[in-house]
Structure formats: structure tokens, C-alpha cells
Amino acid sequence: MINVKNLKKSFEKNRVLKGVSISVDEGKVLSIIGSSGTGKSTFIKCIIGLLKPDSGEIIVDDKDITQISDDYELMELRKNFGYLFQEGALFDSMSVGENVAFGLKYLTKVPKSEYKKIVAEKLALVGLVGIENMRPSELSGGMKKRVSLARVLAPSPKYILYDEPTSGLDPIRADSIGYLILDLKKKLNVTSIVITHDMSLAYKVSDKIAMLCGGNLVLHGTPKEFKTTKNAMVRQFVDGKREGPIKLVPTGIKTEGDDNI
Template identity: 45%
Template sequence: MGVEICVEGLTKSFGSQVIWQDVSLTLPAGEISVMLGPSGTGKSVFLKTLVGLLRPDRGAINVAGRDITRLREHELYEVRRLFGVLFQDGALFGSMSLFDNIAFPLREHTRKPESEVRRIVLEKMDMVGLIGAEEKLPGEISGGMRKRAGLARALVLDPEIILFDEPDSGLDPVRVAYLNQLIVDLNAQTGATFLIVTHDIASARQVPDNIGLLFRRELVMFGPRKQLFASDEPVVEQFLGGRMQGPIGMAEEKDAAQVEQELAELDAGERRGPQGGKGATGAMGDTPRLLPGPGVPRSPRWEEIARREERSDRVVSGT
């Protein structure tokens, strides 16, 4: 099962450039969380800091009761074994077959016999739908298959935390939909804690339990999915609604006067949800939670999610 990650007062800068400051949040154990934000807000830096690849300037990151910001390198190595990471490009070795790419962490970090390595690799390849592609090279397969191979490699050590760095990058909408379903299915099967960095709002509507938004070097909000989609915070409304009007500009933040003028010019009805409450997303925030597919084992947590979503859907439909 997954473990909780508690982040307290985290600040990171490179030289004089502050990336983000005083970030505090708790990633609940076993749940799927998504981190959103405009380009350049340090979402990937946040992932690398969580896993200990970058050291923060200030703050604490408590993983399984240990503050990883205070650990020595050999202690940090042990905590990192709790993590699996799917990098944006899959980060596969081009000269290795998919089988050998996925087997690499097992061969590098364990002393398992090759028969056990083969069993585990084939099990993970089956979980991500890659059986039959064992001998293919990364250059011979599609981007979606490379993502799935990277995900299988992230799973081979049975991590309790899995970090996804823009898993939908470079994929068409159909492949993104398949990948989203795969992520939900894997969370149901493994019970691991998932954190996903993405720009894809459609994924954010369907996949996570929780959503965070980074902007102007701060964590604007972090909370349950429906809470953010119902928010009237201007930057949250703008980003989740995909609008030009609001604090986020093309190349930099807009000044306060420009933001106020743009928001004042918006038609009041456009900014109101179907029940009259504010929120640029309207009914889009009521998109049903994506559930594990047929036949996928579900933990008790997932059964409760299914019941909660069914009740919510009945309220929305009036049945």
C-alpha cells in the first residue's frame, strides 16, 4: 500500500531565481494527486525535490516518517526505493530491448535470480499491455508504448509511491484516454500513492482524488478534485477553464489592473455554473470520476469512491 507524503514550508531557488516558496501539502496514502500549473512554474522541479534528486533551500519532506531533506546519501538511497518514477520521455535505453529496459532496476538493485527477474518483468509488462513486445527496441515502437514501458519499469520494484512527469506529453487524445485508464487501474491494483504532473485538464477532471495548482512561485490551492473545479479563485478558474482572461499571461504574469479589467469585462453568466454558483468550469467539474475497468481488482478505497461518484451522479441527474 502507499505511504503519505507530508510537505512543509518547501522553498526552492536556483541562484537568485525563486522557483516556488513555502509550499505545504499532504499527499494522502494510496490516493491519486495531480499537480497543475502554467509552463515554467516548477512542477518537474517539485517532483525531483520530492524524490531527493534536488535539495530544497528550506522546508521538510516527510516520507514514511523520515524527513528526506535531512538524510545522508546512503539513507536517502533507502527511502528512494519507495519511489517509482515515470519520466516525461520514458527515459528508456535505446540500445536495450523493452524486456531489458524493464528488468534494469531489478538487475541493478536486487540479487534476484534471472528466473525471478523474468517472472516479475513479464507480470509488469502484462499489467501495462506490452506482452509480445519484449524484444522490441524503443525506437521501433510508438510513443504510447514507450510510456507504458517506462511505467512498467517504474513498477518492477513494487514502489509505494509513483511519480509521473507529464505522462500525456506527446500523445494524442485517444492514447491519453487509454493511459488515464491504465493509471487508474494500476492505482486500484497496487494501492500506491500517485502524483502526476500534467497540463491536461481533461485528465485532471477524471483521474485524481486531489489537485494542486502552482502559480507565481506559490501553491495556490491543493484539495479534492471537485473542490478545485468549484473554486472562484481567479487563477484556478482561468487555468481550469482554459481562458485568456485572468492572471496568467502568454509569457509572464499580468499586472493586477489588467487582470481586474479583464475579469470585469467577462459576462457574469459566463462565470457562473449551472446552479448559479461562481466557477468558470461549470458542469465540467461534475465530470464523473474515472473508475477501474471491468475485472480490475479494487481496494476498499476504490469501492467507496465508486459509491460516492454514483451518489453524486444521481444528484446531478435528479434521479
């Protein structure tokens, strides 16, 4: 279980998260939606320890990550997590196969002789076959994303954090990624947090959806609640309307009555 309480994070004067509290139960999928620049990626980067929050608690398996100062202990805790980066973040200096096998070396005790089989298996799972020897520079954006997903899946993590898993993918591939997330939940009881702008994906895979706006939590509820809510901000975002309480400004996102951004 991941339980986040009153999480705050600023970058110099820019208050990105203003006290967000969300929890995800074991084996459940939480989608986080919200306009660009509202702190969604910052939120999951705090969970995995890539960013240190200014205050708040992040409790994973009864341990508060924010209180761990020992590099080694933090690394051990991170081993339970998989993180899908928005742009893939594949290692340029390695082949696709080496990229996918990377986590097996550091996160598992799987013998080296089995790497090849697991790599092929995970690549097939995301619809890629026979590309183990290619370099990341030879792949399209969508392929990079799927290789990156295969790399996340290879060590079989307990928690997976997806940063926009379907951006840059065609609708059919995007749909298959949705089914993959559901499959991991059903078969392996994987707990997931999915950041997305893709409402069809959010409705399909989520047990709960949370919407962030201007660093605050607007609504945390089931997909059904999101479909029926009368909350103006949620309605504007979900229905994709330009007019509404969320105002797009050149430097970021501003909601009515919010002068902090």
C-alpha cells in the same frame, strides 16, 4: 504519507518554488496542475531527492528526506519510489526488456528466472506485447512513454511520481493510463503524485488537486472544488482561457502583481 512543508528551491536568481506546502495521504492520488515552468517537475524531483531544496521539509514515512546526507540511506529511501520521466528516459544501450527489468535487479529480491514473466506482464499492462527485444530507438514517443511506465511498475513501488503521464499519447491510451493509475490505487494501495496539464485525467484519478503558479500554491482541494471554485487563476487555467490573471511572457510565467519572475 508524503508531507511537504514550506518547500523553497531556486536556480541561481530564478525562484522556482517559493514555499510550497502540500501533503498526500497513504493510498491517495494527488494531481499537480499549473502552466509550464511553474515548478511542478522541480517539486517532485525534490521529493525523490534528484534535486536538493534550498529549505523546507519533505517527510516520507516519518523521515525528513532533506536531512539525509548519507548516499546509501537516501538510495534505500528512494527504493520506495517509482518515477515516470516526462520523456521516458529509457536506457538507449539496453533493449526494452532489459529496461523494464532494470529496477527488478536493484529494487527487489525477485529471482532472475522470473524477470521475463514480470516484464511481459507489465508491458501487457500498458498495452504492449512482444516488444521485449526492440531497442528504444525503434519505438514511437508514445510507446517509449508506456515502456517507461512499465519500468516504473515492475518493482511495485509504494509511491509513484508521474511527470505528465499522458503527454504524447492518443486520447484512448491516455484514458487507459488514467484507469491504470486508479487500478494501482485500488488494488495495491499505491500513493501517487501526478503532474499533468490534462484536466480530464486530473478529474478522473485525483483525490486532491493542487495548482501551482509562479512557484506558489494557488489552490489545494478536491476535484469538485476545482470545478466550482471562483478563483480567477484556477478558472483561467482549468477553462483554458488566454485572458486572465496568468500572463504568458516570453521567458516564463507571470501572474499579476508578481515581479519576482
